[in-house]
Amino acid sequence: MNWLALIVAGIFEIGWPLGLKMAQGSGGNKWWWIGLAVTTMAISGSLLFYAQKTIPIGTAYAVWTGLGAVGTLVVGILFFGDSASIFRLLSALLIVVGIIGLKIF
DSSP, X not given: OHHHHHHHHHHHTTHHHHHHHHHTSSSTXXXXXXXXXXXXXXXXXXXXXXXXXXXXHHHHHHHHHHHHHHHHHHHHHHHHOXXXXXXXXXXXXXXXXXXXXHXXX
């Protein structure tokens, strides 16, 4: 159950940079997006707190930030036109391999 909480926490970790990015746009929804960012931060942090009860802190933090980083990279590529160069994608793959290694070993 703690691993599931950690994975969900990593997914929510994507929400706060997305909310902050969207808040930069020119529109009347700035505060809604900031609210989304703060809410996803709180949910993500709470789930990380729960997951660390049985998962070692170093592993939990690496998985949490890794999922957030790779997920945010994918969102940036798909929705914001960020570069999808081979070196960026290989670097993201290394993060994923590291996460898997932490889980296995």
